[in-house]
Amino acid sequence: MESNKFDKLRQQFLCCYPVNKMAWSTLHLPLELDEQRALIAATCGHPLNQRFPVRRSYQEAFVKRLMHVLKDHDELHDDIYDSLCGQLAKTSLDAAPATSTYAYKHYMLQSEEHITLRESNSFVSEGTTGLCTWEAALALADYLLEHPNQLQGKNVLELGAGTGLLGILLKHKALKLPVGQVLVTDGSNACVKLMHDNISLNFDDASEEATPQCAQLRWHEIKEFPWSKYAAPDLLLAADVIYDDTQFSSLLAALDFVYELRGNRCEMLLASTVRNVDTLHTFMEQLELHEYQVTPCANVSACASHFCRDHTAAVQIVCIKR
Known part of the structure; x- marks a missing residue:
């Protein structure tokens, strides 16, 4: 059917x-x-895309690439030219830079179900890298969908949740x-606000x-967090949180606190994009020093x-117990 002919390109375009x-x-x-x-x-x-558009520069690049793919065609449909001209016109007429700070991505699930996320157009914005979704979060999402038994009846706490993809x-x-x-x-107030917005985008009057519940939690202030307001966590999740070795001590202290709070009756799934092997190895060594057992998990x-997602980017997922 024609409606299914372009499903893969549609899925890729929307995210x-x-x-x-x-x-x-x-x-x-x-x-x-x-x-x-x-x-x-x-x-x-x-x-x-009409309601929550992906970023303009991406749409422009997509249409230009499509025109290149169709370069040997005698005729191109007017809608292709209109799409390109429309994006160029919007960019040139946009006199307020703040309006283009954020855009949307749509992750298609089964059938027409989807997750819509509002994200920053910059990798680093408002002093944090958490305002856009990273590869490790997608890899961990894949892992959880393939292993739903690991979620059975468990209360989940995500650290460094960024845009809120996993919770949603x-x-x-x-x-x-x-x-x-x-x-x-x-830990970032900007990320918490963005997560609130994204939760509202995906859940109507639920x-x-x-x-998902949403809260600010700074690792070095974990003892002051209002734990009594929330269910005791059975499973911790984190994706792309160990790229900065200056944060290792506060993260490990936070893990120690939560595991002791739960009498070590919890576990953690940690997903990390392998950017620097030495940094990753150092954190794994420190986990051992804190008496954690680390078991590698198979990627999807x-x-x-x-x-x-880009499967050429190496992502390591490990299970952490004590």
């Missing part, structure tokens, strides 16, 4: 997958004019994951039990992945 790595080979060239129109409708014209995923009503309370936290293969 801003790198344009040069998109599944252009799935296009059976040449494309008739009605097929060109359908492709634009499935991407730039998709209702999600765990409580997504369409997935029906067997999880208890989900509490997403971050009860507190049906949505590219063919089984639920997300469009």
